[in-house]
Amino acid sequence: MSREHELKAPVSYTPVAIGLHWLVALLIFFAWPMGVYMHDLPLSPQKLQYYAWHKWAGVTVFLLAILRLAWRTSHPAPALPEAMPRWQRQAATGLHHLLYLLILVIPLSGWLMSSAKGFQTVWFGLVPLPDLVGKDKELGELLEEVHEALNFTLLGIVGVHVAAAIKHHLVDRDDVLSRMLPFLRRREN
Amino acid sequence: MRARRLLPLALLGLALPAAAVEYGKVLPEKSQITFTSRQMGVPVSGKFGRFAAQVAFDPARPEAGKATIEIELASIDAGSAEADEEVVGKNWFQTKAFPSARFVSTSVKPLGGGRYEVRGPLTLRGHTQDVTAPFAFKTDGQLAVLDGTFVLKRLDFGVGQGAWGDTDTVANEVQVGFRFVVAPASPGGAK
Numbered sequence: 287m288s289r290e291h292e293l294k295a296p297v298s299y300t301p302v303a304i305g306l307h308w309l310v311a312l313l314i315f316f317a318w319p320m321g322v323y324m325h326d327l328p329l330s331p332q333k334l335q336y337y338a339w340h341k342w343a344g345v346t347v348f349l350l351a352i353l354r355l356a357w358r359t360s361h362p363a364p365a366l367p368e369a370m371p372r373w374q375r376q377a378a379t380g381l382h383h384l385l386y387l388l389i390l391v392i393p394l395s396g397w398l399m400s401s402a403k404g405f406q407t408v409w410f411g412l413v414p415l416p417d418l419v420g421k422d423k424e425l426g427e428l429l430e431e432v433h434e435a436l437n438f439t440l441l442g443i444v445g446v447h448v449a450a451a452i453k454h455h456l457v458d459r460d461d462v463l464s465r466m467l468p469f470l471r472r473r474e475n
Numbered sequence: 476m477r478a479r480r481l482l483p484l485a486l487l488g489l490a491l492p493a494a495a496v497e498y499g500k501v502l503p504e505k506s507q508i509t510f511t512s513r514q515m516g517v518p519v520s521g522k523f524g525r526f527a528a529q530v531a532f533d534p535a536r537p538e539a540g541k542a543t544i545e546i547e548l549a550s551i552d553a554g555s556a557e558a559d560e561e562v563v564g565k566n567w568f569q570t571k572a573f574p575s576a577r578f579v580s581t582s583v584k585p586l587g588g589g590r591y592e593v594r595g596p597l598t599l600r601g602h603t604q605d606v607t608a609p610f611a612f613k614t615d616g617q618l619a620v621l622d623g624t625f626v627l628k629r630l631d632f633g634v635g636q637g638a639w640g641d642t643d644t645v646a647n648e649v650q651v652g653f654r655f656v657v658a659p660a661s662p663g664g665a666k
Contacts, residue, residue: 329561331644338515404519404554411516 296364298465303361306354307466310347310389317343341400345409348393355386367460381443388440395436399429497533498619499660506655508546513646524550530657534612537591540583546576566636573600599632619657627651
């Protein structure tokens with residue numbers, strides 16, 4: 287089990303990048319099933335609360351995604367293991383880009399859908415977001431489809447993301463997962 | 476013909492804003508009754524599609540003004556199909572037992588600057604309470620526009636029973652807005 291790193295590439299993500307990654311993951315693990323669950327509930331105070339929480343989480347994901355991108359531009363990701371085949375590196379880069387895109391576009395589609403359905407989004411019940419589109423039944427239904435399709439795309443890609451991380455850790459036995467979970471770093475040397 | 480007959484009256488109206496024109500014929504298609512509730516801090520607007528309004532108002536004698544408004548509660552547009560269905564049910568308006576809301580004015584007083592205040596009992600869902608609503612009076616050609624709002628506390632009228640009594644989710648205060656466009660009472664406008 288040998289690990290080779292390029293001289294200047296960092297070994298791990300910065301604590302800030304790690305924190306933001308897991309915060310976004312946590313919010314998605316909360317908001318995603320909530321979205322599926324709340325949708326078919328009969329109208330009740332709980333349903334209104336779930337919708338509000340779902341939207342607050344979504345807006346937070348959106349803001350954290352921007353923060354992550356800003357951080358990423360000044361703090362490059364650690365290099366991938368040299369042993370990784372080229373196609374895997376390309377796939378990893380492509381999927382990471384897609385994940386960033388989705389965590390921006392999914393909240394955006396939800397925000398627009400909400401406006402089109404006539405419900406403004408008010409972050410934590412305190413910060414009203416402007417309605418970028420007016421109330422429009424057809425647009426609302428279209429955006430609902432878009433929001434749903436994007437979310438199932440996210441589900442699939444996160445599945446691959448998690449499977450790849452586990453495969454790196456257990457099969458390749460490299461440090462790809464431990465870059466994001468430092469306590470998993472193998473003790474050696 | 477008609478326009479020619481009305482023109483001098485309109486000019487008179489401009490010269491003497493307090494001319495004794497009694498407005499008394501509400502134009503329902505130009506009038507509206509709206510409301511805004513807050514759900515988890517989100518303002519949600521709606522309106523009532525059908526209501527009968529009798530308004531008599533003469534800016535020269537505001538104290539003599541009168542209004543009787545009857546709202547068909549089932550005609551509500553509460554912002555979404557599922558809300559429309561819910562609010563006519565037993566936890567909200569219970570329209571089977573209480574199909575309409577009714578307001579009858581008991582007094583109108585001038586506040587100055589084209590503003591007035593109407594007061595009277597509102598009956599909703601079997602509860603009757605006095606409400607006070609300031610409104611503005613404006614003329615628009617031959618027509619009068621009465622535009623006002625007031626805050627209604629829904630729980631005072633038992634609107635939102637059971638779990639819906641939780642005002643952290645749906646606020647107790649509902650902003651009610653009205654706009655009545657009223658034509659002169661008698662053809663020709665003057666009395």
